[in-house]
């Protein structure tokens with residue numbers, strides 16, 4: 056198993072993570088794109104995609120067909136243009152031969168950019184409106200929450216901070232899952248996190264819950280770690296083991312094809328208890344919420360009726 060620290064260094068060096076998801080280059084932001092002459096050379100054909108899909112399924116247990124969006128194809132084209140291979144066929148062969156490249160490719164595919172209190176206005180609504188109501192409903196029990204697509208753990212730890220602040224005496228439980236086991240290693244070790252990943256966290260939470268580690272990196276306090284249980288979970292294959300008062304799934308469904316998005320929202324909806332909340336990303340929309348018995352509370356928040 057790769058050490059958490061070495062994984063983090065590699066991520067930064069090779070993908071230049073700057074706090075932005077890198078899968079959405081269509082608006083001109085994101086990573087530099089190859090010029091048009093090079094794009095055509097590396098352009099993906101259907102047969103290339105299927106070949107790559109077979110390799111990724113076999114080597115990484117991820118079905119790329121569900122992620123086949125225009126953005127994903129553009130990212131893949133950019134990726135190949137930066138590699139030493141000239142064709143998708145030769146690149147796919149290389150994946151089988153070189154486990155290290157397969158690991159790197161998985162990191163690229165899963166886009167694990169995340170940070171504490173990401174999109175601060177939404178977390179403030181959660182802290183000031185949603186959680187007080189949920190905690191009232193579930194009194195005297197602890198809150199049962201699920202953070203899926205939790206990446207490096209910043210999201211479930213942010214929730215743990217808020218629960219400690221609002222109702223510290225109760226036995227809260229946060230299940231956190233991700234398809235990528237390398238990010239889960241970092242999450243379980245509670246870091247190291249960079250100051251960039253903490254930039255949106257309100258100072259009072261930083262003071263209370265963040266601890267300094269080596270090399271200008273940071274970790275979270277042990278009481279938060281005790282609240283969160285991390286486990287590999289593939290939203291496209293696995294079923295939630297139980298129902299939750301709060302389900303958080305942010306900045307993940309954007310990467311799926313429309314048909315798969317629909318399927319994923321159905322699974323997420325089924326995991327929410329009556330009266331519970333589904334918290335999604337700022338750019339995501341749960342279009343069929345009524346069909347699943349939910350009420351729209353405002354951007355990013357849906358409540359299951361009952």
Ligand SMILES: C[S@@+](CC[C@H](N)C(=O)[O-])C[C@H]1O[C@@H](n2cnc3c(N)ncnc32)[C@H](O)[C@@H]1O
Nearest residue numbers: 165167169204206233234235289290291305306
């Ligand atoms: C952009 S990150 C979002 C992290 C966090 N939710 C946030 O908003 O800051 C997307 C995460 O979803 C994970 N992911 C991708 N496909 C997944 C799947 N099928 N099941 C579970 N997690 C998945 C990736 O590994 C990555 O860590």
